[in-house]
Amino acid sequence: MQFEVWAPQADRVTLQCEGAARALTRDPERAGWWKGEATADDGARYGFALDDGPVLPDPRSRRQPDGPDGLSAVVDQERYRWRVPWPGRELPGAVLYELHVGTYTPEGTLDAAAARLGHLVELGITHVELMPVCPFPGRHGWGYDGVSLWAVHEPYGGPEALKRFVDRAHELGLGVVLDVVHNHLGPSGNHLPSFGPYFTDTHTTPWGAAVNLDAPGSDEVRAFLVGSALAWLRDFRLDGLRLDAVHALYDTRATHFLEELSAAVDHLAAEVGRPLFLIAETDLNNPRFITPRTENGLGLHAQWNDDFHHALHTALTGESQGYYGDFARDPFAALAKTLTGGYFHDGTYSGFRERHHGRPLDRARVAGHRLLGYSQTHDQIGNRAQGDRLSAHLSPGLLACAATLVLTAPFTPMLFMGEEWAAGTPWQYFADHTDPALAQAVRRGRRREFAAHGWAEKDVPDPGDPATRERSCLDWSEPERVEHARVLDWYRRLIALRRDQPDLTDPDLADTKVAYDERARWLAFRRGDVRVAVNLGKEVAAIPLGSRPALVLAAWEPVEAPGADGVLQLPGESCVVLSQP
Known part of the structure; x- marks a missing residue:
């Protein structure tokens, strides 16, 4: 088979494969590339020595059996026999579920996680969003300090385990999304700088030198990242990628890296004949990320919407520290603004940033499904000092209200693993x-x-401390307990309603109409013929819904439809979904 590597600064490159050394030759058609032939079967160990340096793993390694510092291993992508023909599952109408392989089960493997996917089918989930699976030093971690961007963490089971996971998910009708990190690599186990200018000091990031997207040598770096993304989608049959912190991808070139990536993914989707999508994490509130390329946008298909989370969190908890301060003065007004306009900061002044921030979405052109809405994520839980979930502080009724707002809002909803049964386990930072x-x-x-x-x-x-990770593993006995089972049933009912009521997946942001009372702590909104009301206060709230007859579709506490006066009497810390044609 042919081995090749980009090492533009090397004078000599030697392939070490299964204990034998072979000098590579320069590729006359690609500047900086070296290539050579060697006999190697699936699993063969190999690496590259640059000049007189040590043997290093392949930057495009598909497997690192001994971790990021060990030799690479050859992977025959045709060896795995896919069981399930998969037509794909698109993002509109989806309900996503963020899952960390290492704590979804005590075993912390892809095979163990696959064995628990039936739970998600019963819940009504459409797509599993895996947190990063690229190799990182050690056994347990969040995955955001990964290296070897084409490989799968060996303690999770390696590349074939990921294929088995995806195959099982597709067998159950679940799409699979993978979180990938292009903005930085881990602090240890990163050998890319030895091979070429993968990083640049032209820009700086919170993690150090920036990935080189616009300095000399950046053509190959961009191709490296695009190739990695396409490999996940093609070789592992994934349905989409979540792109971590794209605001830290510094690129001054006329064609932004994300535009190049989105074009390549759309081309691959046409080639393989199934929908593929990209979801950005960004705090810039810049609609250009999710604007089509034909309209001078970057062409990403969706983005996480932290503004909705922050507004909802402050309304539920009253917290006002850090970035919550911008939302805490009038949290219900902030929540109403995000429900109807997507962003809260759309050019408004941010006290947290001490400057104006964001710009408005064009609601006539941006569909609601392009924004992901959530009450909890790995970041918003794990970046707290003790990794405490909302369930550690809120009553079951308030948790039900949070679920109602997420699952009936005009966004693509996303859950964080365990929230559907009010998990009592924290999710803490471990490495x-x-x-x-x-x-x-x-x-x-x-x-x-x-x-x-x-x-x-x-x-x-x-x-x-290993106990930090162990505390963060889900307790699968909890869903059987009464107090958790009731919350789980509520999530199932809401997701079923979302599936059965077309108005709840209507992509028109402008069609959402909101009313609220900041002091009484209630909020209600209309989406077509569906009415949603939540009461975060402790007392019964009188909520005017209009005089038309209404039918209760789902209620956390027993509640009667509004009478002739059109006023809904909603118990404290409770919620209801009604049909009011």
């Missing part, structure tokens, strides 16, 4: 760094960060 100095630096840095906000060191979990 299994093999470098003791790095592990100590992470521990001290996290505790120092939260000490500034009044947390005692002993109350901030040690990321490197």
Whole structure:
């Protein structure tokens, strides 16, 4: 088979394959590339030595059996026999479920997670969104410090385990989305700088030097990232990718990297004959990310909407620290604005940033499904000092209200694993760094960060303590308990309603009409013939819904449809969904 590697600064490149050395030759047709032939079957170990340096793993390695610092292994993509013909599953109408392989089950493997996918089918989920699976040092971690962007973390089961997971999901009718990180690589195990200018000091990021998207050598770096993305979608039959923190992809070129990537993904979708999509994480509130390329946008298909989360979180909890401060003064007004306009910061002043932020969405041109709405995510839970979920602080009724707003809003809803049964387990920050100095630096840095906000060191979990990860694993006995089963049933009912009521998947943002009372703590909105009302206060709320007859479709607490006066008497910390043609 042919081996090749981009190493533009090397004078010599040697392939080490199964203990034998072979000098590679320059590729006359591609500047900076080296190539050569060697006999190698699936699983053969190999690496590249540059000049007189050590043998390093392949930047495009498809498997790292011994972790990021070990030799690469050849992967025969044709070896796996797919069981399920898959036509794809598009994003409009979807309900996503964010899942971390290492804590979804105590075993922390893809095969163990696949065995639990039936739960998601019963819940009504359409797509599983896997958190990153690229290799990282150690066994357990969030995955955002991954390296080897074409490979699968070996402790999760490696590449064939991911294929088995996807095959099983497709067998059950579930699409699969993968979270990928292009804006930085992990602090250890990253050998890309030895091969070429993958990073640049032209820009800086919170994680150090920026990925080189616009400096000399960036053509090949962009091709590396695009190729990785297409490989996930093509070789593993994934349905979409979630792109981490795209606001940290610094690119001054006329054609932005994301535009190039979205064009390549759309081309692949046409080639394979099934829908493929890209979801961005961005805090810029810039509609250009989800505007089609034909309209001078970047052509991404959707984005996470943190503004909706922040407004909902402050309304539920009253918290006002950090970025919540912009939403906390009038949280119901903020929530109403996001429900009808998508962004809260659409050119408004942000006290948190001490400047104006964002710009408006054109509601006539941007469909609601292009924004993902959620009450909890890995970030919003795990970046708290103790990784505490909403269930640690809110009553079941308020949790039901949160679910109602997420699952009936005009956005694509996304759940974080376990929230559907009000999981009692936290989801804490954990990292299994093999470098003791790095592990100590992470521990001290996290505790120092939260000490500034009044947390005692002993109350901030040690990321490197195995117990931190163990606490974060879901407890699969909980859904059988009465207090959890009731919340789970509510989620199932709401998702079924979303599927059965066409108005709840109507993409027209402008069609959502909202009323609220900040002081009485209730909010109601209309989507076509569907009416939704939540009461976050403790007292019964009188909510005017109009004089037309209404039918209760689902209610957390027993409630009667509005009488002749059109006023709904909604119990405290409760919610209802009605049909009012």
